[in-house]
Amino acid sequence: RVLFITSGQELVMPGEPRNGAQIYNSNAYLFAGLLREYGFGQIGYMHVTDKASELDTEITRIFSASMEVDIIISTGGVSVGLFDS
Numbered sequence: 001r002v003l004f005i006t007s008g009q010e011l012v013m014p015g016e017p018r019n020g021a022q023i024y025n026s027n028a029y030l031f032a033g034l035l036r037e038y039g040f041g042q043i044g045y046m047h048v049t050d051k052a053s054e055l056d057t058e059i060t061r062i063f064s065a066s067m068e069v070d071i072i073i074s075t076g077g078v079s080v081g082l083f084d085s
Contacts, residue, residue: 001042003069004031005062007076008050027075035073044069050076 011025012018028045035043046065048058066072 001044001069002035002040002071002073003044003046003065004028004035005046005048005072005074005076007048007074011047031073031075040071042069 006025006027010022012022013028014024014026018024025047028047032043032045044065046061048061062072
């Protein structure tokens with residue numbers, strides 16, 4: 001059982017409208033496909049915000065989800081942009 005986590009306010013799902021500072025969340029699909037290819041059966045997905053004011057809530061969500069999986073894979077970056085706070 002795997003939980004894959006993406007993070008960042010700048011990410012939007014493909015097909016959703018985005019503004020100039022946002023990018024499509026391609027990692028959600030890329031990693032899901034790779035994990036299936038490598039034989040992982042149960043794949044969960046979670047997106048978390050990187051807003052400083054919401055980090056406690058996001059950490060609680062991740063901790064709760066961690067009790068249900070064997071592996072957590074997260075992807076994200078560090079930058080200073082319009083959506084980083």
